[in-house]
Amino acid sequence: MLINVVILSDSASFPWGMAAANRVRNLAKGLTLNQCVVEYIGLRGADILSSEDLNPKGLCDGIKYFYPGGFSARPNNWWMRRVDDLCGTCLSIIHILHKKFTNKLDAVIIYSSKSHIVIFWCRFLHLLHIPVLLEVCEWPLARAQTFKHGFSEANKFSYNAIPKVDAVLPISTYIDNEISKIAKKKKKKIPSFLIPILIDITPNNLPTPHKRFEPYLLYSGAIAYFDNAKIVVDTLYELKCRGFNLPVKFTGGGEKKLIEQLKQYADEKGVLQQLKFTGFVEEYELYRLMLEAKALLAPLPEDLRTAAKFPTKLGYYLVSGSPVVTNSVGDVGLYLQDGVNAFVAQECNPVELSDKIEQIINNPTYAEEVGRNGQKLALDKFHYTTACKGLYEFLQKIITSSI
Numbered sequence: 001m002l003i004n005v006v007i008l009s010d011s012a013s014f015p016w017g018m019a020a021a022n023r024v025r026n027l028a029k030g031l032t033l034n035q036c037v038v039e040y041i042g043l044r045g046a047d048i049l050s051s052e053d054l055n056p057k058g059l060c061d062g063i064k065y066f067y068p069g070g071f072s073a074r075p076n077n078w079w080m081r082r083v084d085d086l087c088g089t090c091l092s093i094i095h096i097l098h099k100k101f102t103n104k105l106d107a108v109i110i111y112s113s114k115s116h117i118v119i120f121w122c123r124f125l126h127l128l129h130i131p132v133l134l135e136v137c138e139w140p141l142a143r144a145q146t147f148k149h150g151f152s153e154a155n156k157f158s159y160n161a162i163p164k165v166d167a168v169l170p171i172s173t174y175i176d177n178e179i180s181k182i183a184k185k186k187k188k189k190i191p192s193f194l195i196p197i198l199i200d201i202t203p204n205n206l207p208t209p210h211k212r213f214e215p216y217l218l219y220s221g222a223i224a225y226f227d228n229a230k231i232v233v234d235t236l237y238e239l240k241c242r243g244f245n246l247p248v249k250f251t252g253g254g255e256k257k258l259i260e261q262l263k264q265y266a267d268e269k270g271v272l273q274q275l276k277f278t279g280f281v282e283e284y285e286l287y288r289l290m291l292e293a294k295a296l297l298a299p300l301p302e303d304l305r306t307a308a309k310f311p312t313k314l315g316y317y318l319v320s321g322s323p324v325v326t327n328s329v330g331d332v333g334l335y336l337q338d339g340v341n342a343f344v345a346q347e348c349n350p351v352e353l354s355d356k357i358e359q360i361i362n363n364p365t366y367a368e369e370v371g372r373n374g375q376k377l378a379l380d381k382f383h384y385t386t387a388c389k390g391l392y393e394f395l396q397k398i399i400t401s402s403i
Helices: 019-032 078-101 115-127 140-147 151-164 173-186 226-241 256-269 283-292 304-308 312-319 350-362 364-382 391-402
Strands: 003-009 036-042 057-060 063-066 107-111 132-136 167-170 217-220 248-251 275-279 295-298 324-327 343-345
Touching: 003 019, 003 078, 003 391, 019 036, 019 063, 019 107, 019 312, 019 391, 036 078, 078 115, 107 115, 107 391, 115 132, 115 151, 132 151, 140 151, 140 304, 151 173, 167 173, 173 304, 217 226, 217 283, 226 248, 226 256, 226 350, 248 283, 256 275, 283 312, 295 312, 295 350, 312 324, 312 364, 324 350, 343 350, 350 364
Parallel strands: 003 036, 003 107, 036 063, 107 132, 132 167, 217 248, 217 295, 248 275, 295 324, 324 343
Antiparallel strands: 057 063
16 A cells, blocks of 8 residues: 655754754655655745755655745745745645645644644644644653743643644653553543654764774764753763873854853863864764764753653664763663663763763773674664554554544
């Protein structure tokens, strides 16, 4: 049975975006392994900074993408953004209608965290007898509780929007359990298919490391997550007190103001010279940096938001084969075993993280074995060819039950 699927989003920014676009890509690739034709429709321009003209319609990794509003990148001007919103929505409706009446649409997967968008499209698509599945990669109530704001929108999304969809695709067991509670409270069945973090890289696709390079630690992430970056600096200081002076390379973006604040903090700790900022790097270069690193750092805040999520970064860290240092939060503990396939601290603090890094430095052969085990885990559990197994059958059931 050939299934035509549209992934509809206001935020994924496929194919030019970062984590969200990557997940859309791998979800779509997982579907196309079976008898599925997938198209991405952007309700508004992609949230990217671009000086070049990007085509609002094209093909990437075998996946069609289309921005019906004509804005491939989100405008900076406030009025133009409103035009982008209006044109994107209205022309997406026309595009959806055309696909429906030419028998080229069987199901829609919505990727959005905005309740009004999910509710509007559910109502419209249900009028056309098109089933709606919702990707849920972050739990709004957990985010609201962590940051102490946004409770109203979080409640609308969780209790008003989610019950209107025909099925959900959660990224973590925490989200899966919360949706089950909502379904029970609303006395409605909401079928669920849990898809963990998704990766599309294999050892065969990885670059060849440089022959000579100085040992270093790697932290890949935006400096905007300032508390995480500070934990890395604190860990550097703890390691220095133990006689280890490894530098840390920071990849990713960050406001100049935040970078300067981090440098000042590192200077106060006496480890400023050990901080190296690469800025954004191409994927291939990022993989090379991962391969060459002594250890890959992924400190995870011990809050409800983090417990509900499942960081995709861990999947790419693991597949590199380099030792991963993180801490047990949420689904991390379901997949990663300390000393087996990663170095997992019980708590996110500099002392425990430094203990794990010291193990890697003092036992390189053991660390390499753990890295290899982590790579195997990533390929077995997170590669889209394995993580999406059964998704086609699940989708088929949802479509059949909605007829």
